[in-house]
Amino acid sequence: MINKLYASVADALAGVPDGATVMTGGFGGAGMPNELIDGLIEQGARDLVIVNNNAGNGEQGLAALLKAGRVRKIICSFPRQADSHHFDSLYRAGKLELELVPQGNLAERIRAAGAGVGAFFTPTGYGTDLAKGKETREINGRMYVLEYPIHADVALIKAERGDRWGNLTYRKAARNFGPIMATAAKCTIAQVFETVELGALDPEVVVTPGIFVKRVVKVARQGAMEAA
Amino acid sequence: MINKLYASVADALAGVPDGATVMTGGFGGAGMPNELIDGLIEQGARDLVIVNNNAGNGEQGLAALLKAGRVRKIICSFPRQADSHHFDSLYRAGKLELELVPQGNLAERIRAAGAGVGAFFTPTGYGTDLAKGKETREINGRMYVLEYPIHADVALIKAERGDRWGNLTYRKAARNFGPIMATAAKCTIAQVFETVELGALDPEVVVTPGIFVKRVVKVARQGAMEAA
Amino acid sequence: MSYIRRTRDEMAARVARDIPEGAYVNLGIGLPTLVANHLPRGREIFLHSENGILGMGPAPAKGEEDWDLINAGKQPVTLLPGGAFFHHADSFAMMRGGHLDICVLGAFQVAVNGDLANWSTGAPDAIPAVGGAMDLAVGAKSTYVMMEHQTKAGESKIVERCTYPLTGVGCVKRVYTDLATLAIGPHGVTALDWVDGLQFDELVRISGVPLREP
Amino acid sequence: MSYIRRTRDEMAARVARDIPEGAYVNLGIGLPTLVANHLPRGREIFLHSENGILGMGPAPAKGEEDWDLINAGKQPVTLLPGGAFFHHADSFAMMRGGHLDICVLGAFQVAVNGDLANWSTGAPDAIPAVGGAMDLAVGAKSTYVMMEHQTKAGESKIVERCTYPLTGVGCVKRVYTDLATLAIGPHGVTALDWVDGLQFDELVRISGVPLREP
Numbered sequence: 001m002i003n004k005l006y007a008s009v010a011d012a013l014a015g016v017p018d019g020a021t022v023m024t025g026g027f028g029g030a031g032m033p034n035e036l037i038d039g040l041i042e043q044g045a046r047d048l049v050i051v052n053n054n055a056g057n058g059e060q061g062l063a064a065l066l067k068a069g070r071v072r073k074i075i076c077s078f079p080r081q082a083d084s085h086h087f088d089s090l091y092r093a094g095k096l097e098l099e100l101v102p103q104g105n106l107a108e109r110i111r112a113a114g115a116g117v118g119a120f121f122t123p124t125g126y127g128t129d130l131a132k133g134k135e136t137r138e139i140n141g142r143m144y145v146l147e148y149p150i151h152a153d154v155a156l157i158k159a160e161r162g163d164r165w166g167n168l169t170y171r172k173a174a175r176n177f178g179p180i181m182a183t184a185a186k187c188t189i190a191q192v193f194e195t196v197e198l199g200a201l202d203p204e205v206v207v208t209p210g211i212f213v214k215r216v217v218k219v220a221r222q223g224a225m226e227a228a
Numbered sequence: 229m230i231n232k233l234y235a236s237v238a239d240a241l242a243g244v245p246d247g248a249t250v251m252t253g254g255f256g257g258a259g260m261p262n263e264l265i266d267g268l269i270e271q272g273a274r275d276l277v278i279v280n281n282n283a284g285n286g287e288q289g290l291a292a293l294l295k296a297g298r299v300r301k302i303i304c305s306f307p308r309q310a311d312s313h314h315f316d317s318l319y320r321a322g323k324l325e326l327e328l329v330p331q332g333n334l335a336e337r338i339r340a341a342g343a344g345v346g347a348f349f350t351p352t353g354y355g356t357d358l359a360k361g362k363e364t365r366e367i368n369g370r371m372y373v374l375e376y377p378i379h380a381d382v383a384l385i386k387a388e389r390g391d392r393w394g395n396l397t398y399r400k401a402a403r404n405f406g407p408i409m410a411t412a413a414k415c416t417i418a419q420v421f422e423t424v425e426l427g428a429l430d431p432e433v434v435v436t437p438g439i440f441v442k443r444v445v446k447v448a449r450q451g452a453m454e455a456a
Numbered sequence: 457m458s459y460i461r462r463t464r465d466e467m468a469a470r471v472a473r474d475i476p477e478g479a480y481v482n483l484g485i486g487l488p489t490l491v492a493n494h495l496p497r498g499r500e501i502f503l504h505s506e507n508g509i510l511g512m513g514p515a516p517a518k519g520e521e522d523w524d525l526i527n528a529g530k531q532p533v534t535l536l537p538g539g540a541f542f543h544h545a546d547s548f549a550m551m552r553g554g555h556l557d558i559c560v561l562g563a564f565q566v567a568v569n570g571d572l573a574n575w576s577t578g579a580p581d582a583i584p585a586v587g588g589a590m591d592l593a594v595g596a597k598s599t600y601v602m603m604e605h606q607t608k609a610g611e612s613k614i615v616e617r618c619t620y621p622l623t624g625v626g627c628v629k630r631v632y633t634d635l636a637t638l639a640i641g642p643h644g645v646t647a648l649d650w651v652d653g654l655q656f657d658e659l660v661r662i663s664g665v666p667l668r669e670p
Numbered sequence: 671m672s673y674i675r676r677t678r679d680e681m682a683a684r685v686a687r688d689i690p691e692g693a694y695v696n697l698g699i700g701l702p703t704l705v706a707n708h709l710p711r712g713r714e715i716f717l718h719s720e721n722g723i724l725g726m727g728p729a730p731a732k733g734e735e736d737w738d739l740i741n742a743g744k745q746p747v748t749l750l751p752g753g754a755f756f757h758h759a760d761s762f763a764m765m766r767g768g769h770l771d772i773c774v775l776g777a778f779q780v781a782v783n784g785d786l787a788n789w790s791t792g793a794p795d796a797i798p799a800v801g802g803a804m805d806l807a808v809g810a811k812s813t814y815v816m817m818e819h820q821t822k823a824g825e826s827k828i829v830e831r832c833t834y835p836l837t838g839v840g841c842v843k844r845v846y847t848d849l850a851t852l853a854i855g856p857h858g859v860t861a862l863d864w865v866d867g868l869q870f871d872e873l874v875r876i877s878g879v880p881l882r883e884p
Contacts, residue, residue, distance in 0.1 A: 080585035104548030116766030118349035199751025202584030303767035332762030332805030346554030355839035427537025
């Protein structure tokens with residue numbers, strides 16, 4: 001019997017190696033897998049490459065991971081936030097490498113990794129500093145930039161419900177990067193607020209089929225309704 | 229007030245021009261918009277380019293459209309079926325142009341059109357006759373073929389439920405090409421078995437948001453459970 | 457003759473007037489967010505948020521905030537009946553694929569050829585952040601900009617050529633400022649309207665670039 | 671010494687034996703479809719169908735057919751509890767992205783370097799049709815082929831070089847035939863097992879290509 005449900009966050013995070021590329025879901029606080037990120041700090045992996053839309057804010061989650069000195073590089077679209085001071089100071093001190101990617105190119109590069117697309121031409125960023133040095137091409141009168149997939153070793157995502165096969169549903173705009181990051185990582189670990197019996201999720205509304213998920217761990221709902 | 233609900237199949241098909249590229253959903257009989265295709269025969273547009281997974285079988289739907297001599301070219305992955313005799317004879321007589329595309333490249337080219345991707349590198353078909361003359365490239369040690377989007381003027385799709393904003397849900401494996409074709413056409417026309425009040429579709433389970441749909445028409449459920 | 461500049465709300469109302477029923481619209485963070493408050497009641501307009509929302513409604517009542525339902529600026533919003541959620545790749549496919557009719561963005565500078573600069577001032581110590589700006593700039597059928605006409609130092613933000621790093625090339629169709637509404641086309645910039653009491657010659661002088669009368 | 675060829679069901683059972691618990695598997699149309707009937711009970715294996723199904727179950731009872739729930743061969747199937755539906759781009763992304771562990775395909779020819787020919791005999795009057803064959807050939811972590819060892823005319827279908835049009839280049843890892851199980855690797859083809867009574871030398875002669883013993 002296949003059972004992807006893990007008993008604890010610590011169990012679910014076992015084996016994340018130093019040097020791993022780790023995708024973390026979330027847009028602002030919505031969909032941010034805070035418990036898994038806290039667990040990753042405990043777990044101790046270092047020299048990480050983080051892929052996220054933002055670069056952490058305040059003192060929790062990604063910001064705490066940065067503060068703990070575990071991150072070598074971050075690939076994101078919007079690191080600068082009102083309270084992104086841990087990112088800011090590490091970046092200014094030259095202790096953190098940054099690859100800045102337009103948000104839609106970030107999403108499409110993650111999707112391309114999951115979908116086995118080798119590279120794709122996108123109009124976004126053409127003629128800007130973020131496309132400097134990249135291959136460009138005119139296609140049907142429009143200019144495009146060639147972008148490559150972003151693969152990950154691990155994806156940490158937050159979903160709403162999950163079952164023992166790893167099927168997931170999400171809640172409102174907390175869906176954001178979760179479904180595509182799940183497809184792009186060798187090992188996708190999902191925290192959920194509720195685990196359900198096999199068959200309890202309507203097959204029409206499963207957003208992430210279990211094929212993309214290796215581990216599911218239930219966490220208590222706390223702070224989900226608060227700003228993060 | 230925006231109301232995308234049309235009173236009849238004929239109304240919904242008004243204005244499809246001669247020479248149009250028309251995508252038609254369906255894989256085998258599942259998801260095939262038979263009423264809309266019958267309506268298109270009535271409507272009379274000629275010189276069409278059809279994009280579909282198959283090329284019609286038996287005497288109905290796409291097969292009838294082919295028989296009526298309305299189709300100049302078909303882009304599909306699997307025209308040959310046990311009873312695809314209308315396609316077979318037109319093709320053998322040189323009266324129908326065929327662009328044969330591996331099914332996954334067909335799906336991804338349709339998706340690329342809807343997603344504004346200018347072109348993409350796919351591993352599928354590399355080294356085969358279907359990639360002859362196409363640009364190839366080695367990326368990270370793997371060989372890829374460059375494929376371009378397929379755009380359409382009109383998409384005819386079959387869904388299960390729809391509302392006046394054009395939101396759609398599907399039923400089981402009848403979903404197949406519907407959601408991606410809806411994104412790739414200038415004018416997507418959906419036949420549904422049920423129209424519902426705005427807000428009746430759970431926003432978590434809308435598969436095709438109304439932005440991709442111009443017209444929705446209700447048809448009676450008949451033969452949906454039969455083989456087509 | 458003297459003139460009074462449009463307030464931020466007047467600018468937002470001016471933009472809102474040009475958004476027709478049935479339009480699919482993305483309002484950028486900052487100034488453009490105000491446009492939502494001025495959309496005529498009874499006109500059905502579909503608001504898209506980059507983080508996977510279509511059919512976004514107004515801010516919730518105090519105490520009703522749901523932090524899983526936020527907009528691109530991370531503020532709590534609501535969903536209208538008929539709205540839908542989707543993931544980030546689908547959301548940006550919606551933009552990049554040209555399905556949005558109008559995108560309204562803030563800007564540092566807009567050039568007479570439609571080039572847009574709104575993501576970075578290029579300051580050497582600045583921390584770069586782009587978010588969805590570049591995707592929005594090229595993704596809608598029409599990209600509108602809403603900004604003050606001049607910097608605080610009195611320099612025109614309508615320029616011959618952007619000096620700040622570009623967000624998108626030749627993408628802006630209209631500019632709504634506190635002084636005027638400008639259309640950018642193949643033959644240059646046309647002033648569509650300007651505030652009462654301001655003479656056209658004065659608008660041209662303030663703008664510092666050639667303008668055509670409507 | 672005489673030998674008896676494996677029946678189609680015995681071939682299917684031989685393939686099924688090599689599919690481990692938890693595997694995500696696509697069974698091609700035709701012969702490979704039989705494998706589903708031989709998967710050991712109690713071993714949870716996830717069947718994928720290209721038309722947007724994961725967790726496909728067996729054929730429904732007569733009279734219970736739902737024609738919105740069909741497999742790649744357009745035959746009615748069922749869905750297991752825990753299954754899911756998705757659209758065609760997502761379904762083929764699942765393949766192309768390397769998420770399937772095993773894909774079992776029929777074939778006209780397999781070359782010693784793993785080239786696969788299974789979509790066209792190249793006959794000048796044939797109507798071409800490829801379906802998902804090329805996507806499946808390159809999409810799974812392991813592509814297995816299940817076919818008769820020889821054509822009706824007695825020619826080996828294991829060849830030095832495919833004479834029929836290719837479906838995929840160097841993609842086949844294993845071949846299950848009515849005579850033997852072959853593994854294709856960087857050093858050529860290894861016979862893993864063969865039917866009782868058949869001598870290895872005879873298998874090599876029938877195959878017409880060099881084979882290694884296990």
